[in-house]
Amino acid sequence: MKILFTRLIQSPLLEQIPKEYEVVMWEEENKIMPRNELLKEVSDADAIFANLTDRLDSEFFEHAKKLKIISTMAVGFDNIDLQEATKRGIPVGHTPDVLSEAVAELALTLMFACARRVVESMQFIRENKWESWGPYLFAGQKISGAKLGIIGMGRIGKILAKQAKALNMEVVYANRRRDEETEKALNVQFRDLDSLLKESDYVVMLAPASEETYHIMGYREFSLMKATSIFVNVSRGSTVDEEALYKVLSEHGIFAAGLDVFEIEPIQKDHPLLSLDNVIAVPHIGSATKETRDKMVEIALKNIFNGLNNEQLLYTVNE
Numbered sequence: 001m002k003i004l005f006t007r008l009i010q011s012p013l014l015e016q017i018p019k020e021y022e023v024v025m026w027e028e029e030n031k032i033m034p035r036n037e038l039l040k041e042v043s044d045a046d047a048i049f050a051n052l053t054d055r056l057d058s059e060f061f062e063h064a065k066k067l068k069i070i071s072t073m074a075v076g077f078d079n080i081d082l083q084e085a086t087k088r089g090i091p092v093g094h095t096p097d098v099l100s101e102a103v104a105e106l107a108l109t110l111m112f113a114c115a116r117r118v119v120e121s122m123q124f125i126r127e128n129k130w131e132s133w134g135p136y137l138f139a140g141q142k143i144s145g146a147k148l149g150i151i152g153m154g155r156i157g158k159i160l161a162k163q164a165k166a167l168n169m170e171v172v173y174a175n176r177r178r179d180e181e182t183e184k185a186l187n188v189q190f191r192d193l194d195s196l197l198k199e200s201d202y203v204v205m206l207a208p209a210s211e212e213t214y215h216i217m218g219y220r221e222f223s224l225m226k227a228t229s230i231f232v233n234v235s236r237g238s239t240v241d242e243e244a245l246y247k248v249l250s251e252h253g254i255f256a257a258g259l260d261v262f263e264i265e266p267i268q269k270d271h272p273l274l275s276l277d278n279v280i281a282v283p284h285i286g287s288a289t290k291e292t293r294d295k296m297v298e299i300a301l302k303n304i305f306n307g308l309n310n311e312q313l314l315y316t317v318n319e
């Protein structure tokens with residue numbers, strides 16, 4: 001049996017891999033396994049420990065002749081041709097739940113950082129521009145008591161709603177389906193997208209990438225938001241039309257945006273969004289706490305072992 005790891009994973013859990021298994025790992029830290037290597041190495045692999053940066057498309061599946069299990073160390077799986085995997089009877093495992101708190105915490109981090117203009121303020125100090133305390137110097141927005149609109153009320157959305165309630169926020173959500181149980185349990189209210197955008201002081205994108213959610217935030221949608229409101233994306237870049245976001249931010253149609261994800265990752269240094277003071281951008285670190293990543297590795301490995309042993313995966317997206 002051969003297990004292919006497309007990224008360097010350094011974890012004592014790897015010692016659990018039976019000695020008779022062959023392990024092939026791409027060992028360049030924080031670098032993607034080159035496409036030709038991936039296609040070559042997957043050709044005789046039984047299992048793949050993949051990541052959200054790997055494109056598992058029809059070309060990949062043509063090479064993956066022996067593959068029995070795909071395990072991605074992520075909650076999102078829009079990089080995987082699920083139909084093709086299912087057609088070939090390959091279970092696809094992912095790692096939800098264990099990362100929900102971390103991703104929700106990053107959403108809050110970006111909300112706070114945008115609201116209180118933290119990055120801009122630090123830059124101001126670095127540039128030695130601080131002359132004295134000012135009555136409205138870097139005056140921003142308040143979070144406590146404000147209204148949060150969550151687009152996509154799944155696992156992460158529910159955790160974020162709970163965290164926001166602790167900050168005395170009112171929470172509304174837009175979702176494909178209304179979820180009355182969650183409304184009662186968390187004291188949140190359902191809205192259509194337009195109403196949510198009009199009412200909310202903070203809008204957090206948590207809807208997964210799909211054809212349906214492609215560019216659901218365009219210029220029309222951003223224009224519905226208040227000039228004082230803040231947009232945060234910790235889901236996938238494809239949900240946002242970045243040109244539209246740039247336009248609305250430059251026109252001060254909204255107060256700021258906190259972005260963990262981008263249409264093309266890595267976002268390039270000369271991207272117009274990065275030239276704006278009212279943008280805070282971080283490099284797709286939603287689930288990046290040590291503890292969370294350890295748990296994601298644990299689940300992704302367990303999914304591999306279960307898959308190779310023809311057992312039910314801990315979390316699967318196509319069964």
Ligand code: DGY
Binds near residue numbers: 103235
């Ligand atoms: C995932 O795992 O899909 C998320 O992007 C984590 O940030």
